[in-house]
Amino acid sequence: MRTPVSARLGADFTRLWTAAAVSNVGDGVTMAAGPLLVASVTDDPALVAGAVFAQQLPWLLFALISGAYVDRLDRRRVVVAVNLARAVALAALTVTVATDTVTVAVIYVVLFLLGTGETLTDTAMGALLPAVVTPDRLASANARLYASFTIGNQFVAKPLGAWLFVISAAVPFGFDALTFAISAALVAGIRRAPVLQERRRRTSLRAEIAAGVRWLWRHRLLRILALSMGLSNIAFGAAFAVFVLYCRDRLGVSGVGYGFLLTAFAVGGLLGTAVAAKLTRVVGSVAVLRAGLIVEIVTHVSLALTTKPWAAAVVLVVFSIHAMVWGVTVTSTRQRVVPPHLRGRVGSVYALLDLGGAALGSLLGGLFASAWAITTPFWIAAVVMVTITALAWRPLRAAGAV
Incomplete structure (x- = not known):
């Protein structure tokens, strides 16, 4: 009998891949429900478009800084901590939507926080993968991660997010908060990446980015x-x-x-x-x-x-x-x-x-x-x-x- 791909790649990869797949579905749900939420609060096209920019802006502001911190810190702990923080941010948004106190400003702040967290977790996950699978398996592992993104984020999550929003405007954001919590728990189960043998003197953040x-x-x-x-x-x-x-x-x-x-x-x-x-x-x-x-x-x-x-x-x-x-x-x-x-x-x-x-x-x-x-x-x-x-x-x- 043929060994499943995930088994050949190891238990740690299975946890990492499952964590990514779960959070991809949650991200897609929010991507579908987010514009619907903004449009329900305001009819201003500029404000609706601004919500997309609010989530993209952190990549332009913090991408290089996040990369430096990912190299300074335990990457597994970075993913766990940031995903838990994103779960809290989404839970807060869920409460404001459920209590009808949500505003455009609140949505912008939450989306900006989600985008900021993404600059850390996406970078950390990419850097963590080579510590989880062997070099000859990297192509297979990356292909599996890309596939889970395509299926979960593009096919499953978009209609699911719109459907959940119709049921209740607060539900999709609570759902996404839950996926981040599950993802954090899965990554926490991964064994610690090997400690680098060569210890380097800590320099300034600018020097490390350079x-x-x-x-x-x-x-x-x-x-x-x-x-x-x-x-x-x-x-x-x-x-x-x-x-x-x-x-x-x-x-x-x-x-x-x-x-x-x-x-x-x-x-x-x-x-x-x-x-x-x-x-x-x-x-x-x-x-x-x-x-x-x-x-x-x-x-x-x-x-x-x-x-x-x-x-x-x-x-x-x-x-x-x-x-x-x-x-x-x-x-x-x-x-x-x-x-x-x-x-x-x-x-x-x-x-x-x-x-x-x-x-x-x-x-x-x-x-x-x-x-x-x-x-x-x-x-x-x-x-x-x-x-x-x-x-x-x-x-x-x-x-x-x-």
Whole structure:
């Protein structure tokens, strides 16, 4: 009889994976119910949009700082403490909603606290994983974590969050608080990560952040991967910032059609997690990474040219497969290469480039589409990706040695 994947990866990974899966469902429920809650309190579009920004802002403010603290502290304890704190914050929000005392300011504060906690827990979980599984199992472990995010956060949680909100506006936030408490308990059961043999003199926070950035910049492969990801996310953010208008004006689909195309992202992502580890083993990291750059170029050109919803859906599925395979490959490579004492800081730089690139791209995409045509951001993204591919093609050969 075949041994289950989770068993081969070990009991500690099973706890970590289950904790991530549970909290992913809770996060998705809040992501679905949060906008509904804000809209029930205010009709001001700016205030509704501000709620999303309130949860994203901590990544821009604290990503690098969180990475430094993750490298200073016991990562397992960081995840447990922060998840318990997030459970308390959500429990407080639940009480205000249930007692009809909730305000926009209260929602903003809670969302900001949740986002701040996310900068710590996401960074700590990524840094903790290599201490839980062996290097040869990292791709399989990351693929399993990505799959649990796709299923729990994208497929299960969104309709569940809306349904719970209909039952009672307070229920989804109480549900999310419970998932954070469960996640904290599961992570607490993981054995303590090995203590680093080399003890380093504690320096200032700024110096520690600089050391992480400097180490990343000096590592040619990881530098190329980080810059490629950041620039690619600018291109992606610019193209997809106006996706809802693109669907309506270019593809001629209704709101239901728009939802279907968003589902195509999730379907492709799930397929990508299923093949990522095996594909990397069969064709190698170099081929996977190079093929991913080509897929991005083809995606932007295809969406700029097509007016057929079915063609766009196929392109989005293929793009999402690539995005998951690329993510698993890059994350596993980084976890194998980065020294244990720097994993939090280097991971936080990647997170900053990821979110910062997407945010900058979203701003630019709206400006481009307003000034020219709805397809202009896609054409610009294609040109950017051609440039990135030309510059990164040869340096990516180093991925074969990792």
